[in-house]
Amino acid sequence: MTKKLKFDTLQYLDRNESQYGPSPKCFEFLKNVTLDELSWYSRDFEKGYKSSLSKRLADDFNISERQVILSYGSEDLLKQIIHYYLDRKEKILIPKEAWWYYKKVACEVGGFNVEYPMYIGEEDGVKTYMYDVDKMIEIYERERPRIVLIASPNNPTGNRIPSDKLWQFLDACRGALVMIDEAYWGFGSKENDYVKPYIDEFPNLVICRTFSKYYALAGCRIGFAFAGKNLEELINYSVRYLGYNRISEKLAEIALDDEKYYDEINFIMQEDKEYMYEEFNKMDGFTPYKTYANFMLVDMPKTIRKELKQFLKERNVLIKFLDEEAFKTEARITLGTREQNYYLIECIKEFLKSK
């Protein structure tokens, strides 16, 4: 792409929203929404399940519909789980290099965070954060937290936990409720086969997903989870007598049906990731990290952050310059459309040339 690009409005590459939007079939459905979805509660409960979406997910994953939880995005799942299970003064184990929001929820119920660190390695010639499972088990055994949280892929680092390591870890912490946050599922791999054996084997496990990221429905606020057999109380707690958002549920089902649309976007995004690793690696003092999500963590010289932020703002691009205990010199960049990605790289190059 050699054409000089320009954007006249602000491009939000700061909150990991899809820049491509959902399947066009979602817009078709919205044009034809009926009184049913707008004015009436669902009557799906008469058929013996929560909704056609939970039934669909149960069938797709071969898991009992009872064990499928629906929610107002995965933020809602995170809150429900922590608010329901974490008592005052109890501990939750979370990654040190985590989404800032994880660090906040335990405090809402008087609980404590205990953090486990990741380490930096290399994969396919690109720097990457990695889960240190032996260390995690050591901390788990010492601290005995009530809840353990793993994000795969993790925000903002973009790495995932390999399945053999995950099994080893889950096996070691059967005494806790373990939540795996898979909000960024789909971008690195669309594997689903492990869900049933994991849920069957680990009765205290919840695997949480969302339609916000891969399916580009963040504004619809819809997420789901699979809960292990010991989590009957969580399942009861999360059930909504009057049902869920019928429009969001329908949009989610339509998105699930249009695999082709999402595969095509993801293919372009994978190519763009390769392009961005290459470009950032050529820039002095910049380090991109391997990502399995729709964003990329990039380390850069601390001295340029303020000016670069301003420079990009003047050119209508917003990326997230992190300023947290674990990230003082990194920015998290949401992967955009091809045009947006190339534009961002061009802007950064222009900035560096002007120095």
Ligand SMILES: Cc1ncc(COP(=O)(O)O)c(C=O)c1O
């Ligand atoms: C790691 C992680 N989990 C969960 C969420 C919540 O997403 P949602 O509530 O839209 O499903 C986000 C949002 O950015 C996230 O980064």
